[in-house]
Amino acid sequence: MRKRSLSLFAMGLTLPALLPVISCSSHSADPAEESASVPSASVARVQRGDISHMLSLAGQFQPYQVVDVHPKVSGFMKKINVDIGDKVRKGEVLAVLEVPELQAQLEASAFDMAQARAEITRAQHEIRRAEAVHAAEHLNYQRLLDTSKAQPGLVAQQELDDAQSKDLSSASQVDAAKAAADAAQQHAESAHANNEREQAIQDYTHVVAPIDGVVVWRYADTGALIQSGTNSNQQDLPIVRLAQSTLLRLRMPVPEDDVQYIHEGDTIRIRIDALSRSITGKIVRFTRNVNFETRTMETEVDVDNRDLSIAPGMYANARLAMASVHDVLTLPVEALVIHGSQQMVYVVDAQNRVRIRPVVVGLQASKLAEVKSGLEEGDRVIVGGQDKYSDGEQVTSVLVPSQASEEQKESGGVIDMKADDSNGGAQ
Template identity: 60%
Template structure:
């Protein structure tokens, strides 16, 4: 009897243990099934970053200035010291003209200046003589006048009148001598001005460079007759063409829709493939006028070229920075749901449930968009397959990294 009781208890315990194991196993399978039913979602965290909008344009280098160097006077080229490709400095002599008649004219002005100086000296002496004569005659008249006043009748009236007349005549001669001196000085000034004019013309027989640059063309050789560049009735021939190439202009055709972003000082990256160089420049001027034919605005960047490694006519690819937003909230563009003018994103909240948020976007790059409102830093947004999720649905977040910098590089077509 006792053995039978023990057997029954053992069987009951075994059956109870079996039921417990079966219950635990069913519960684990139920949990696993429930976890398997929760969908996963690729999410990224809203962070701060930098978005840049750039415009790529092709441009062509042009010299800062191009000057046809003419002669100021007509003459034959006696010497020419430069040729195509020569680098010259401002004030450097490029050519010397031979003008024989100008030399004779110069000598004539030298003689005129000397003669005018002699006339001034002669007139000064004449003034001195006239003043001395007037002083003597005036003194005689005063003495006679005083004697006649002291003893009336002592001096005849005729004699007194003659003395007075001589005094007045000598005074008039003094005035005439002074006028002659003034005229001589004026004539001397005219002679000096004429001499200076001819001296300048003689100096113009040396043709000099008006600026630092490179000779890009030579029009005349030794012995050629060159007409003065100031003559309006003749087609004067330049001696050389001079290009200022130590500073170049890079002209870019900016499309109409980017004109609003152009301002002086805007940074420009310039890539010149011909010399394998990348330069950094700034916008220095623009026309403020959109061409009706191309719908573009000419914009210029000055590029230093002290070593003359760049040549006018070379092409360059320039990248203009139109807009830049730094340290702003960003969200991947693939996370944005567009519905007309309204933008929204799906956010995974702290309970891992899906919410919909309307957002206001700012500058957009190629991967990121600036978030002006609707999201906070650290929010988790779904970055793909948004149509698969329901609002309020629980999801398993699968984090994906987000870039912190993005550039929207727009290619300009030059208005074509």
Template identity: 60%
Template sequence: SQAEHAALHANYIRLKQAAAAQPGLIAQQELDDAQSKDLSSEAQVDAAKAALAAAQQQAAVAGADNERVSDLNAYTKVTAPLNGVVVWRYADTGALIQAGTSSDVQTLPVVKLSESDLLRLRLPVPEDAVRFIHEGGLVNVRVDAVDRTLVGKVVRFTRDVSVSTRTMETEIDVENKDLSLSPGMYANATLDLERKENVLTVPIQAVMRNQGRAMVMVVDGQNRVESRDVETGIQGSTLVEVKAGLNEGERVITGGQSNYQNGETVKPQMQPIPTSDQDAEQGEQ
């Protein structure tokens, strides 16, 4: 060891100095043995240093090899960009997968993932309702397959109306923490575009439209039929607002209007109508 070499070297120097100070005091054989041991231990220390340097170099090479293997091993793992469930596998174990590094190469994905705890509903919104759509708007989503109505939220819309369909693509996120819904199910969405209180409304089926005109068939106090133009406002799923042309309490025909003529006398059968779209939905259930 290095400590041993230091002790042997110090002993040789001491003997050498004593022999120089008092010739004949130290036997030449003893001095030669001390020098030999000093040189031998020095050679051993140098050899140990060389062996240590070689080992360190080998360790560095091994570390580089290990890092290279780790890098190569990383290429054997496919990491998903999201937490989900594999719903389709396009490749089997041992299959050769073509790299999809170029858009010119048509390659299949390895697997198809589904993030089922949050579903996205794509909804075409008619152009006359586009102005009411805003990010964060709440939407009632009805899924008949599971007999549930959930609340979704508008997260994205294109701001562009399709020329062919006159609709704007809108995306709605629906939470599905209990995983009761499955991707691909059909849903009906009801958007609360505009709300008014204390307005005159009639059932949608009471309003006839022709070349931009809106009309209703009114039954007066003498049970005579009168065709009357009206101005309509916002429309819900079952009711439509009447802004002008009709007074509260007047009776309207809600079906088969083409069977009646102006001035004709009828025997009306009164039917209760819902006072709101919500009442209509409850009545249907």
């Protein structure tokens, strides 16, 4: 009985000592439970950076002009002065043709012109002779007439009529001589024109370069019969093909979706892998027409090639900045949420509470978007899973590193090899 009393007494002493411990354990468990109930959220900071859209295009260099040089007369090749690869200047003689009948025709026209000049000389002498005869006849008639008036009946009327008839006849001879002189002059002009035509045809036997360029192909050899290029016969081969390679056209196919960004004068960066060389050019022209098959628009950049270091037909990779913004607020695209027609972001404020804000977005790339209004630099925005959070909710933010700038690259279309067959057939 006594032992039981001691046990109860001991328990009575132990319970007061355990109560504070139990109380402390119960109180310390509340913060842990509270921390476990606050959700975490991945956030990124709004930063300043650049966003740009870069279009990568595969282009091909082509001569600025390609000319098939045909002669203007048919003949045999007497001499050809150039071969493939030769550089020529405008007006330089490329070849000489031999047309035997042309020389005879030229000599005949020269003789006809000399004969016409002789006719003119003879007609001028005839005019002076006729005028002298007319002057004498007119003076004789005038003298007889004056005498007849002074002394009527002294000069017979028959004699007076004969003198008058000779005067009028000599005047007619003067007019006839002048008409013959005019005819001789016209004949001379016709002979001169014919001689110039024959001389021009003779000059056409010397085939000259119409442009500065490079001979990219030669079609004729010495002794070959060459047909003139003055008709529409497509089977007649030219003598040579010239390419103006000191100035090249870089042709690039721009996809239909990117046509809106193409403007004359836009700067474009060009990389020529075959030469390990990079250059900068400007867009100078484009077709303003989208190809129905490739859905691309041909665009051209003029490239100076006075040293002929770039061979026509080489490929180049070009990069064109279609749209870009610099030093603007940017945020990850994953932070944007569309509510109806409005774009929203979930911002975590300084008290780690979620605040839903509308924003206005500008240029957008694959990972970043430009913020025009609604946010400030340094704001934390939730990226991903925004539907799990509500406005005003307490969260634990977990900062996720994100880039501030982005250059989005796009690839262009394929080169239309049929766009210029003339260059492709030159070799």
